[in-house]
Amino acid sequence: MDRETGRPGTGLRTGPRTPPAGVARTPRPRLGQRVPGAPPPPAARRPRRRGPRLPAAVGVGLLLAGGGVVAVDRLGQDRAAPAPLTPAGRALAAAGAGRPAALADLAALIGERRERVRRAPADRASWAVLGAALAERAARSGAPGAYTEAERALQRALAQGGTPDVRALTGLAVLAAARQDWAGAVRWGEAARDRAPGRVGAYRVLLEAYPGTGDAEGADRALERLRKVRPGPVAEVAAAWVHRERGWREDAEATVYDAAARAATPAERAAALSRAGDLAWERGEAETALARYEGALRAEPEHDGAAAGRARALAGLGRSEEALTAWARARAAAPRPGYAVESGELLLALGRSAEAADHFALARHQAAALARDGVRQEPVLGRLEADHGDPAEAVRLLTEEHRRHPGPAASGALGWALHKAGRSAEALPRLRAAVKDGPNTARPAYHLGMVHLALGERGAARRQLTRALRLAPQFSPLHAERARRELATLGEPAWGPPPA
Numbered sequence: 001m002d003r004e005t006g007r008p009g010t011g012l013r014t015g016p017r018t019p020p021a022g023v024a025r026t027p028r029p030r031l032g033q034r035v036p037g038a039p040p041p042p043a044a045r046r047p048r049r050r051g052p053r054l055p056a057a058v059g060v061g062l063l064l065a066g067g068g069v070v071a072v073d074r075l076g077q078d079r080a081a082p083a084p085l086t087p088a089g090r091a092l093a094a095a096g097a098g099r100p101a102a103l104a105d106l107a108a109l110i111g112e113r114r115e116r117v118r119r120a121p122a123d124r125a126s127w128a129v130l131g132a133a134l135a136e137r138a139a140r141s142g143a144p145g146a147y148t149e150a151e152r153a154l155q156r157a158l159a160q161g162g163t164p165d166v167r168a169l170t171g172l173a174v175l176a177a178a179r180q181d182w183a184g185a186v187r188w189g190e191a192a193r194d195r196a197p198g199r200v201g202a203y204r205v206l207l208e209a210y211p212g213t214g215d216a217e218g219a220d221r222a223l224e225r226l227r228k229v230r231p232g233p234v235a236e237v238a239a240a241w242v243h244r245e246r247g248w249r250e251d252a253e254a255t256v257y258d259a260a261a262r263a264a265t266p267a268e269r270a271a272a273l274s275r276a277g278d279l280a281w282e283r284g285e286a287e288t289a290l291a292r293y294e295g296a297l298r299a300e301p302e303h304d305g306a307a308a309g310r311a312r313a314l315a316g317l318g319r320s321e322e323a324l325t326a327w328a329r330a331r332a333a334a335p336r337p338g339y340a341v342e343s344g345e346l347l348l349a350l351g352r353s354a355e356a357a358d359h360f361a362l363a364r365h366q367a368a369a370l371a372r373d374g375v376r377q378e379p380v381l382g383r384l385e386a387d388h389g390d391p392a393e394a395v396r397l398l399t400e401e402h403r404r405h406p407g408p409a410a411s412g413a414l415g416w417a418l419h420k421a422g423r424s425a426e427a428l429p430r431l432r433a434a435v436k437d438g439p440n441t442a443r444p445a446y447h448l449g450m451v452h453l454a455l456g457e458r459g460a461a462r463r464q465l466t467r468a469l470r471l472a473p474q475f476s477p478l479h480a481e482r483a484r485r486e487l488a489t490l491g492e493p494a495w496g497p498p499p500a
Contacts, residue, residue: 088112095132095167098200098234100267103140103302109133117153124165127157132171132201139178142304142334144369150175151374166192170201177205180376182212182405200230207238211245214407219245233259237272244279247440253279270300277309282441284472286316304333308342315346316474337363337370338380344388349477360388376401382413391421408438416447424454435464442468442475446483453486462490 085093087108094101101109113130117123131154138146150171157168169192176184186209192202203226210218223242227235236259243252256276263269277292290313296306311326327343330336344359363384367377378401385394394417402410412434418427431448438444449464465483474480 091133092129094265094267095129095136095201098204098230099265100140100271101133101136102265102267102300103137106133106137110137117156122160124157124160124162125167127153127160128165128168128171131155131157132167132174135171135175135178139174140304140334142336142370144335144366144373144375147175147179147370147373147375164191164195166196166199166202169195170199170205173202173205173209177208177212179374180212180379180405181374182209185209186213186215186218197225198229200226200234203229204234204238207242211242211407212405212409214405216246233262233264233268233272236262237275240275240279244282244439247438249279249283249440266299270296270303270306273299274303274306274309277306277313281309281312281316282439282472284442284470284474286313286474289313290317302333304330304336304339307333308336308339312342315477320346320350320477335366335369336380337367337377337384340366341380341384341388345476345478348388349481360384379409379413382417386413386417386420391417395421395423408434408444412438412444412447415451419447419451419454424451427451428455440471442472443479445471446475446479449483450486453490458490462487465490 087102087105088111091101091105091109094105110130110133113126113133116126117130120126131150131152134146134150134153138150154168154171154175157165169188173185173188173192176182176188185205189202189206189209192199193206196202203222206222207219207226210216210222219242223235223239226238236255240252240256240259243249243255253276256272256279260269260272260276263272273292273296277289277296280286280289280292290310293306293310293313296303297310300306307326307330311323311330314320314323314326323346324343327339327346331339331343340359340363344356344363347353347356347359363380367381371377378397382394382398382401385391385397395414398410398414398417402414411430415427415430415434418424418430428448428451431444431451434444435448445464446468449461449468452458452461452464465487468475468483469480469487472480
């Protein structure tokens with residue numbers, strides 16, 4: 001490159017840089033000065049001014065950032081600070097990046113889009129954004145009525161005609177997953193993915209929905225694609241849960257901690273830390289789990305999953321009254337029937353059976369309200385009926401659930417209901433499959449151990465009950481104590497030679 005002209009050169013010096021002795025040096029003109037005798041520049045070289053001239057330092061251009069204009073000079077320095085995003089703008093930006101939005105920002109976006117569609121009922125894009133935001137809020141709040149409102153907005157977006165808006169398709173996938181309609185979530189998620197393969201939202205839903213239908217290979221494909229489309233914390237949180245479903249604890253922990261460290265927003269950090277707390281809880285580390293959940297709640301105080309996890313960890317540490325207060329916080333954040341079941345079991349373990357019955361009644365009431373909103377409640381109702389109600393009804397509910405969504409979780413739940421209904425021989429193969437193919441957690445091992453015990457298989461019962469307590473010594477305030485009592489009754493295996 002020729003240093004003087006900036007043009008490609010030969011790399012060889014073709015002459016001296018200074019004039020030979022006796023040759024006068026021609027003075028170099030200053031910028032804008034005409035050389036005497038030189039012709040004026042051609043008119044074609046004089047650009048016409050069509051607007052206000054930008055400062056000479058502006059070299060790269062104008063970057064739009066959150067509705068403001070940022071001038072960037074040649075050195076990469078901002079000439080003007082970007083206009084800050086509004087709360088609704090932050091929620092919209094989070095959705096575009098595939099990140100969870102703060103609940104307050106989500107509420108602002110919903111309010112803004114409601115006003116837009118009120119003024120312009122044919123605005124398909126605003127209906128799609130509104131429906132997707134409502135679907136996310138329904139999934140995170142669990143409030144009855146929120147699901148129906150979201151569905152109406154999303155269907156309104158599709159009813160406007162034309163090419164389906166990918167945001168509406170993704171919103172319908174999120175809504176189906178929140179209703180635990182895994183087949184519907186796969187159908188809408190795949191439609192959104194095919195419509196816009198480069199957008200993140202569809203892959204996040206599919207990674208939750210594929211395991212619900214028993215399609216582990218589909219989850220692997222979705223994860224591989226998500227990591228290519230959007231590497232970073234969103235993909236790593238999803239990857240952690242795929243690894244957890246396979247029983248790959250170390251891989252799950254490594255990815256989720258990395259995601260928490262790299263989170264770009266408080267809501268994203270809360271999601272990662274809550275998942276990290278879940279993994280620590282499942283491996284029996286209540287103190288670590290508590291710290292992770294409390295970190296998630298500092299980042300996002302309304303995170304109901306972290307509030308519920310904190311309640312479990314406190315109960316596991318023997319801090320029962322604090323745990324009951326934490327359960328009340330979780331139920332206030334999201335009226336999920338499962339939270340009322342778990343707090344009821346804690347009360348039952350404390351000998352407060354009348355209060356426990358009230359919590360179980362609350363769970364049934366909440367499940368009925370959600371069912372009217374299209375949210376399937378067979379898994380939580382099946383668990384409630386199997387342990388604290390009518391086991392035959394649990395078998396009916398969970399048989400239907402397993403038919404719709406075969407997989408380790410549904411198989412294990414149905415197996416436990418069969419055992420509680422007095423059909424332990426039928427339960428055994430289902431629980432074996434749940435332990436073999438599902439995540440390496442304590443509750444399925446406990447259930448399998450109790451079935452072996454009912455069938456008189458003492459050695460197998462001892463192995464599985466021991467395994468459950470080794471995985472998580474306080475996996476349940478009610479059932480962990482039962483496992484310890486049964487192991488004490490079984491005693492140690494006989495190590496001596498067999499009788500003659």
